[in-house]
Amino acid sequence: MRQGRPSATALGAARYRAEHQELDGASLFRDPLARAIVGDDGGSSVGSHHLPVARREAMRGFIAGRARFAEDALAEAVRAGLDQVVVLGAGLDTFAYRNPYPGVRVFEVDHYDTQMWKRERLAQAGIAVPDGAVFVPVDFERDELTDELAAAGFDPSRPAFVMWMGVTVYLTRDAITATLRALGGLAAGTELVFDYGVPAPEPADERERALRAERARRLAAIGERWISFLTPEEVGRLLGTAGFDVVEDVPTTEIARRYLGLDVRPGPVPRLVHARATGSGPVDLPAADVSPATHAVSTAPRESDADPVGRQRVIPILRVFDHALAREFYCGFLGFDWGFEHRFDADLPVYAEVTRDGAVLHLSEHHGDATPGSGVMIVVDDLVSYHRSLLDQRHRNARPGIQENPWGATMTVLDPFGNRLVFWQRT
Ligand SMILES: C[S@@+](CC[C@H](N)C(=O)[O-])C[C@H]1O[C@@H](n2cnc3c(N)ncnc32)[C@H](O)[C@@H]1O
Numbered sequence: 001m002r003q004g005r006p007s008a009t010a011l012g013a014a015r016y017r018a019e020h021q022e023l024d025g026a027s028l029f030r031d032p033l034a035r036a037i038v039g040d041d042g043g044s045s046v047g048s049h050h051l052p053v054a055r056r057e058a059m060r061g062f063i064a065g066r067a068r069f070a071e072d073a074l075a076e077a078v079r080a081g082l083d084q085v086v087v088l089g090a091g092l093d094t095f096a097y098r099n100p101y102p103g104v105r106v107f108e109v110d111h112y113d114t115q116m117w118k119r120e121r122l123a124q125a126g127i128a129v130p131d132g133a134v135f136v137p138v139d140f141e142r143d144e145l146t147d148e149l150a151a152a153g154f155d156p157s158r159p160a161f162v163m164w165m166g167v168t169v170y171l172t173r174d175a176i177t178a179t180l181r182a183l184g185g186l187a188a189g190t191e192l193v194f195d196y197g198v199p200a201p202e203p204a205d206e207r208e209r210a211l212r213a214e215r216a217r218r219l220a221a222i223g224e225r226w227i228s229f230l231t232p233e234e235v236g237r238l239l240g241t242a243g244f245d246v247v248e249d250v251p252t253t254e255i256a257r258r259y260l261g262l263d264v265r266p267g268p269v270p271r272l273v274h275a276r277a278t279g280s281g282p283v284d285l286p287a288a289d290v291s292p293a294t295h296a297v298s299t300a301p302r303e304s305d306a307d308p309v310g311r312q313r314v315i316p317i318l319r320v321f322d323h324a325l326a327r328e329f330y331c332g333f334l335g336f337d338w339g340f341e342h343r344f345d346a347d348l349p350v351y352a353e354v355t356r357d358g359a360v361l362h363l364s365e366h367h368g369d370a371t372p373g374s375g376v377m378i379v380v381d382d383l384v385s386y387h388r389s390l391l392d393q394r395h396r397n398a399r400p401g402i403q404e405n406p407w408g409a410t411m412t413v414l415d416p417f418g419n420r421l422v423f424w425q426r427t
Contacts, residue, residue: 001111001113001114001139001170001223001224004113005113005223006111006113006114006116006117006118007091007110007111007113007114007224008222008224009091009166009170009219009222009224010091010092010114010118011038011091011092013063013091013092013166014034014037014038014091014092014093015038016059016060016063016064017029017031017034017038017063017064017067018034018035018037018038019060020034020060020061020063020064021034021035022035023060024060024061024064026064027259027260028061028064028065028068028255028259028260029064029065029067029068029071031067031094031098032098033094033097033098033125033127034094036125036126036127037092037094037118037121037122037125037127038092039121039124039125055211061255061256062252062255062269062270063166065252065255065256065259066165066166066195066252066255066272067093067165068255068259069193069255069272069274070163070165070193071095073161073191073193073274074095074161074163074193077161077191078101078104078161082104082158082159082160082161082189082191083101083103083104083105083158084104084105084107084154084155084158084159084160084161085099085104085105085106085107085160085161085162085163086106086107086109086149086154086160086161086162086163087106087107087108087109087163088109088110088140088145088162088163088164088167088179088194089109089110089111089140089164089165089166089167090108090109090110090115090118091110091114091118091166092118092121093108093165094127096108096129096130096132096133097122097127097128097129097130097133099130099132099133103132104132105132105133105134105153105154106132106133106134107134107136107149107152107153107154108133108134108135108136109136109137109138109145109148109149110135110136110137110138111137111138111139112137112139115135115137119135134152134153134154135152136148136149136152136154140167140171140175140176140178140179141171141172141174141175144182145178145179145182145183146182146183146185146186156185156186156187157187158187159186159187159188159189159190159191159277160186160187160190160191161190161191162183162186162190162191162192162193163192163193163194164179164192164193164194164195165193165194165195166195167194168194168195168196168197168228168230169196169197169226169227169228169229169270170224170225170226170227170228171227171228172227172228173228173340176228176230176238177238177242180238180239180242180244181241181242181243181282183242183244183277184239184242184243184244184277184281184282185243185281185282186277187277187279188277188278188279188280189276189277189279190276190277191247191274191275191276191277192244192273192274192275192276192277193272193273193274193275194272194273195252195270195271195272195273196228196229196230196235196270196271196273197226197228197229197230197270198229198230198231198232198268198269198270198271199229199230199231199268199338199339199340199341200229200268201268201324201327202323202324202327212346213346213347214346216343216345216346217345217346220344220345227340227342228340229339229340229341231337232249232271233337234337234339235249235271235273236249239273239275241282241283242282243277243278243279243280243281243282243283244275244276244277244278245275245276245278246273246274246275247274247275247276248272248273248274249271249272249273249274250271250272251267251269251270251271251272252269252270252271252272253265253267253269254272255272315353315360315361315362316361316362316374316376317361317362317363317364317369317370318361318362318363318364318370318374318376318415318417318419319363319364319365319367319369319370319371319372319374319417319419320363320364320365320415320416320417320419321365321372321417322365322416323341323350323352323363323365325416326352326363326415326416326417327352329398329415329416330354330361330363330415331354333390333393333395333398334356334390334413334421335356335389336354336355336356336359336361337354337355337356338352338353338354339352339353339354339355339360340352340353341353349364349365349366349367350363350364350365351363351364351365351366351369352364359378359379361376372417372418372419373418373419373420374419374420375419375420375421375422376419376420376421376422377422377424378421378422378423378424379424379425379426380423380424380425381425382425383402383409383410383411383423383424383425384402384409386411386423387400387402387411387423390411390413397414397416398413398414400412400413406427407424407426407427408424408425408426408427409424409425409427410422410423410424410425411423
């Protein structure tokens with residue numbers, strides 16, 4: 001987000017919802033205010049007018065479908081007695097202005113600049129703001145969500161329904177973690193729905209690569225890059241430690257099956273999650289999973305006398321020259337997960353995180369980041385099994401052996417860029 005500027009992707013998503021009413025007959029999601037809030041500006045959805053028609057249709061289906069997923073769950077929650085709704089990163093969402101549930105209050109949370117712009121749009125469109133709708137300006141990267149909600153009249157002692165659509169991909173992991181932990185501290189029975197992007201391999205298809213690069217360029221130009229991608233395993237762990245039980249976590253292709261009866265092959269598509277707070281609140285994270293920003297807004301007790309450096313994880317950066325090859329080796333062969341991936345622009349070097357259980361490495365194509373040929377020690381619990389699993393793959397260039405040393409057994413693996421990974425089982 002650029003300071004002083006409203007979210008352009010919020011306008012893009014709203015345009016898709018408006019077009020869904022007009023072009024798809026609202027087959028997935030009916031929103032009589034969708035066009036009014038966008039206005040007849042003749043614009044196309046941000047970052048998408050270069051897309052082929054089929055791709056735009058799919059995007060429209062995704063944006064309308066995720067709103068349907070959220071509002072179906074919301075209707076169920078209201079039937080069960082919940083009377084507070086929180087729309088996080090609301091953008092131009094219109095639920096608050098067509099809220100059909102008497103007595104249900106809606107707290108719209110968003111970045112201050114987007115919220116100011118939305119209020120102007122509502123006024124221009126002649127859309128009345130009902131008494132039960134409350135605006136809560138929050139920056140997920142900086143502010144303490146629950147404090148701001150409470151100051152706006154939200155009652156944390158009663159469960160709420162929270163929707164958070166189209167936002168996590170724009171946030172840092174720390175902000176995502178902190179927000180989930182703040183929500184996990186709300187009353188038992190609080191329901192949360194949100195979507196998240198999954199890490200996707202670099203497409204083999206040239207046209208697809210070009211489309212992705214173009215999208216990245218457009219998003220960078222408006223200051224709304226996609227920066228966080230999560231695996232379902234990571235989301236499960238984040239939710240579990242934040243104090244949630246997962247009700248379901250499905251690929252967005254499920255929308256087509258559930259609402260339209262279509263069988264669409266799941267690929268690396270965004271996912272939709274529905275979770276319920278257990279009421280036990282967030283658990284303390286292992287020190288290695290806690291960054292200073294997560295601490296800042298965590299509801300977990302702070303250890304104010306803890307050493308500010310020693311509690312943090314030290315992460316080695318290894319130089320790589322080809323992220324596709326790095327991914328193949330680290331994930332395909334060594335069994336790491338590809339975590340976040342960042343580049344300043346589509347044709348610039350990649351910086352990525354790989355993790356396996358507690359082990360975290362950063363791999364960088366930036367020439368200034370590290371010298372090839374570095375060595376790192378990675379402590380493992382069962383070197384013999386891991387060694388066997390690597391040999392079973394019969395890798396062309398990596399068939400490591402185990403060496404017994406006075407300090408324990410080690411297995412040295414050279415990556416394709418000359419880095420030395422020493423897996424070490426301490427004696
Ligand atoms: C793609 S829009 C989605 C809007 C809406 N949820 C929808 O589905 O149409 C992303 C939203 O996230 C909000 N956002 C992005 N970064 C934020 C931050 N750090 N703090 C608060 N809101 C943020 C933007 O203001 C914008 O409203």
